[in-house]
Amino acid sequence: xxxxxxxxxxxxxxxxxxxxxxxxxxxxxxxxxxxxxxxxxxxxxxxxxxxxxxxxxxxxxxxxxxxxxxxxxxxxxxxxxxxxxxxxxxxxxxxxxxxxxxxxxxxxxxxxxxxxxxxxxxxxxxxxxxxxxxxxxxxxxxxxxxxxxxxxxxxxxxxxxxxxxxxxxxxxxxxxxxxxxxxxxxxxxxxxxxxxxxxxxxxxxxxxxxxxxxxxxxxxxxxxxxxxxxxxxxxxxxxxxxxxxxxxxxxxxxxxxxxxxxxxxxxxxxxxxxxxxxxxxxxxxxxxxxxxxxxxxxxxxxxxxxxxxxxxxxxxxxxxxxxxxxxxxxxxxxxxxxxxxxxxxxxxxxxxxxxxxxxxxxxxxxxxxxxxxxxxx
Ligand code: GAF
Numbered sequence: 405x406x407x408x409x410x411x412x413x414x415x416x417x418x419x420x421x422x423x424x425x426x427x428x429x430x431x432x433x434x435x436x437x438x439x440x441x442x443x444x445x446x447x448x449x450x451x452x453x454x455x456x457x458x459x460x461x462x463x464x465x466x467x468x469x470x471x472x473x474x475x476x477x478x479x480x481x482x483x484x485x486x487x488x489x490x491x492x493x494x495x496x497x498x499x500x501x502x503x504x505x506x507x508x509x510x511x512x513x514x515x516x517x518x519x520x521x522x523x524x525x526x527x528x529x530x531x532x533x534x535x536x537x538x539x540x541x542x543x544x545x546x547x548x549x550x551x552x553x554x555x556x557x558x559x560x561x562x563x564x565x566x567x568x569x570x571x572x573x574x575x576x577x578x579x580x581x582x583x584x585x586x587x588x589x590x591x592x593x594x595x596x597x598x599x600x601x602x603x604x605x606x607x608x609x610x611x612x613x614x615x616x617x618x619x620x621x622x623x624x625x626x627x628x629x630x631x632x633x634x635x636x637x638x639x640x641x642x643x644x645x646x647x648x649x650x651x652x653x654x655x656x657x658x659x660x661x662x663x664x665x666x667x668x669x670x671x672x673x674x675x676x677x678x679x680x681x682x683x684x685x686x687x688x689x690x691x692x693x694x695x696x697x698x699x700x701x702x703x704x705x706x707x708x709x710x711x712x713x714x715x716x717x718x719x720x721x722x723x724x725x726x727x728x729x730x731x732x733x734x735x736x737x738x739x740x741x742x743x744x745x746x747x748x749x750x751x752x753x754x755x756x757x758x759x760x761x762x763x764x765x766x767x768x769x770x771x772x773x774x775x776x777x778x779x780x781x
Pocket of ligand 1: 433434435436437438567569570571
């Protein structure tokens, strides 16, 4: 049944419209967003769809196909951080933030083809789709940068996830055929053409599900804030002399975190430069940057996981140009870059490496830079 037909069957009237927000793959720039740094994500074709209509009884009614059609119903006036929790916290948090803009009751029916916990930003996509729907239903005229901040605040304050601004911006502001170079301090964003001619971007869901509310993410963020404080800079973005900063830090773990953030920002700039140049074939150099990012996330930031390391190693051995874990880490997906005529071989090698270890087979998607969030009907 279509989402519109299901909404109509449940509510006895059709939805006002349907909205969709995509997930993202971050080409490069991991754990830099909350350090006021640079990121280079692109939106993908997989995403979250919401059919919605206004209600005049002040209730927020949330229903998700992925949650087995279970319904969460709460008065908008009674929303409080943590209540409701689980998946419903993301749309509810957005409604809570939008109360100040006049948003009241609504019914939302959610569907997603973006896997949850795969590091492809399913929570942000859900929040962004709900935000677009609620803003349209109540005529709230927020621009995309403001809306991204609002959805991030909803995640931080309502759902308890201390995320940065990467995922919401990617979902709301990316353009088809482009990655988005985002300066997370200023909010300035530049679409950078991401031509994939002759290249394949492969996302391997390692099937090790992550939950960024588990504590490892918040711990990394706290270490970065502590290091910035010790170095006397507002954020690690402001570290310009890495050797001097490392010499000034008392703690080996903090030195590794800072080294990752500073070098990762440089890799984002290098990747954007390669794509902007568009002269010749950037594939090999881009791939090398991805692999360097992965090594840094594994060895310095310590957020990789065994399946991700095996995926990257097996892919490189089979001729991939590069690869890296994407998202917050501790589980989720890996991005591989391969020449298209090598892609099948690369994926076969990854599957064989999993089979050899007795691991559940990974799921692979070929992705291309897709459009950002929008109203569909
Ligand atoms: C998660 C967070 F939600 C982002 O804000 C970002 O920090 C990312 O991890 C790591 O780059 O996706």
